[in-house]
Amino acid sequence: MWRRAASLSPFISSSGSLIRNHQTAYNLKIWESFTTEIPTQVKGGKGPFICFVLGGPGSGKGTQCAKIVKNYGLTHLSAGELLRREIASNSEYGTTILNTIKEGKIVPSEVTVSLIQKEMESSDSKKFLIDGFPRSEENRAAFERIMGAEPDIVLFFDCPEEEMVNRVLNRNEGRVDDNIDTVRKRLQVFKALNLPVINYYARRGKLYTINAVGTVDEIFEQVRAVFAALKLVTE
Numbered sequence: 001m002w003r004r005a006a007s008l009s010p011f012i013s014s015s016g017s018l019i020r021n022h023q024t025a026y027n028l029k030i031w032e033s034f035t036t037e038i039p040t041q042v043k044g045g046k047g048p049f050i051c052f053v054l055g056g057p058g059s060g061k062g063t064q065c066a067k068i069v070k071n072y073g074l075t076h077l078s079a080g081e082l083l084r085r086e087i088a089s090n091s092e093y094g095t096t097i098l099n100t101i102k103e104g105k106i107v108p109s110e111v112t113v114s115l116i117q118k119e120m121e122s123s124d125s126k127k128f129l130i131d132g133f134p135r136s137e138e139n140r141a142a143f144e145r146i147m148g149a150e151p152d153i154v155l156f157f158d159c160p161e162e163e164m165v166n167r168v169l170n171r172n173e174g175r176v177d178d179n180i181d182t183v184r185k186r187l188q189v190f191k192a193l194n195l196p197v198i199n200y201y202a203r204r205g206k207l208y209t210i211n212a213v214g215t216v217d218e219i220f221e222q223v224r225a226v227f228a229a230l231k232l233v234t235e
């Protein structure tokens, strides 16, 4: 069973210094509210530890999640990956999902949450890293309603748009949405629908903003600081 042994300050900034608020790449004030409490879990603290991983397209969520898994053993669930798997399996929703992804839009929340739910419920893991979710307020509300749970913490990979576009266009993984037209649409959707969710978690004192510019290892050092402060330990 997993427990958190120490409280975590949400004041870890992109530079590693302790600050109360700062300017992000989006010229958006992200307020990191003060708390000395460990974020509490719903269901009387009996549910799994949940970390949501947010950031624009190409900000490095998947890359950093792989390192978190390696170092801290969380179970990685990528919402985008689950949706791509659904397309590949020719499920009843496959065509709708494919068209939505090509348009850079967001798949209906019930579909995405049910895929996440299936993975979580069939896993023995007690600590999940949910990557690319929630992408909208609708996603967030659906997760809370269907799963009856909230994240313990939320990581936000804060990256300038130009850098995100360069990374996506150089990704070379054959994704249908890795082209300039779709990336532009995804960025618009990110700003309109995902930034409000990020700010919501900032107001709740759950957000940890990571400066996503730098080498993969430099960025991971900031992530490490968050997990080190959490001191997740196995009983």
Ligand SMILES: Nc1ncnc2c1ncn2[C@@H]1O[C@H](COP(=O)(O)OP(=O)(O)OP(=O)(O)O)[C@@H](O)[C@H]1O
Pocket (backbone or CB within 6 Å): 055, 056, 057, 058, 059, 060, 061, 062, 063, 064, 080, 132, 167, 168, 170, 171, 172, 212, 213, 214, 215, 216, 219
């Ligand atoms: N710090 C970095 N510097 C340069 N390139 C990087 C860095 N981190 C990741 N990349 C590369 O950028 C591309 C996008 O990274 P990644 O797939 O992790 O982003 P993502 O946030 O998961 O994107 P998406 O939301 O589109 O799935 C990949 O090709 C990855 O290898």
Ligand SMILES: Nc1ccn([C@H]2C[C@H](O)[C@@H](COP(=O)(O)O)O2)c(=O)n1
Pocket (backbone or CB within 6 Å): 057, 078, 079, 080, 081, 083, 100, 101, 104, 105, 106, 107, 108, 112, 131, 132, 133, 134, 135, 139, 177, 186
């Ligand atoms: N919560 C989500 C997550 C992803 N999608 C769709 C739309 C995204 O552009 C695409 C790829 O996701 P990524 O791999 O970049 O995380 O999948 C969604 O609709 N809802």
Ligand SMILES: [Mg+2]
Pocket (backbone or CB within 6 Å): 061, 062, 078, 080, 132
């Ligand atoms: Mg990804």
